[in-house]
Amino acid sequence: MLPMLVDSHCHLDFPELVAHIEDVRGLMQRNGVIGAICIGVTLDDLPRVLALSESFPEIVVTVGVHPEHTGDPEPGVKDLVALAQAPQIVGIGETGLDYYWHKDRPEWQRDRFRTHIRAARELGKPLVIHNRDATEDLLRVMVEEKAGEAGGVLHCFTESWDVAQQVLDLGFSISISGIVTFKNAAQVKDVARQVPLDRLLIETDAPYLAPTPFRGKLNQPGYVRYVAEEIARLRNIPFEEVAQATTENCFRIFPYARTRMM
Template identity: 50%
Template structure:
């Protein structure tokens, strides 16, 4: 049994055929999926999905590339996260690749999410891109290790993986690990402690090989597990079991 620790099945590409998406999950032995929030406006859709389908869970948060106008207070985030089946805070973090100008407001929003996570005692889902030093620095300054969480869709260096693991965080790999040119991601996936590993699709984006370029969906998470199993020379059942246990442990489901 697999778990997709990060997807966006409320996005138009997937919601249009949601019953098919859910059916193909069970055909592919994907027992659960965490539908991750990117803004406040669409949070009700996610909560509705989680309330409709037993095996769908939700998070509350605002993606780093969302506009400045969407900057909920720590208190408001905490209030939102009290809804049924919300098991995590995020996705939050820093994305300097897709942002121009001052990063101050992005950093401030990241800090608010960490404070909320600590207050409600729910793990963080962290998105980081071209912002390694600031991400780790803010995690340390805000004592994110008090609550833990996951560095999702990991594409950074071994040093960053190490720093996150030292703070008790998990590292989640997406379909990128199946891409031929993803040498660094493959090497991190081959050597991090299995106790710190999760797998995800980040669907509808980043479909793994052999579906690269197509619409991604939670049932494809098994290809991520298969690639990691190959890299580590272990059975795919082993990766499935460990990452599923890690998911249950981290998100307490």
């Protein structure tokens, strides 16, 4: 029997994947991936994301507006709270800060992030947080807005172990993507070795960031197995131990996922 894995962060509604959803699901089953969290990036996407969850019991979803999206209407706290009432919406996000694409560090990004944190706290649902080149401001806003009251996960973590410790101290878990399989990803490998096993999740961020040996190709949730295998190798522990821990961690953070996937 295959160990049970969950892809804690992917974008199954994106055209590259949804067009071949049965093949994607087939690979998940063959690789022991019992479910996936499909992450919302705009409010316009929500009907499409929800439709996937309604069609396939192994898929749960989140709602939010990604910091890269500049032209979208800004949701208020009441908007997000109202949209997140469906039980298959297990979290708020993808939210956070991205200064790589917005080098002027616009205040609107921080305002949007604050709105998502406030909605998550009101709902009692976890946050799914994105960070790129914005660590100092991200951590500051998380502290100011008491993000730890909602909890959640820093996805596709690529920062140093020092930053990881600060994230853990705020009550958040850390999700490792296929980047950990890249030869030059020393910092990510270091974090993957050290994060307490009960605070670790795994993800693909599909259709992006396919792990070795599929680097440069279309990523999909079934490939999360390679992330778990690399973490097991780095920690010198059985693959089954990583699979069990990361799946249980995901179910603890997103409890309704267990109901749907088990």
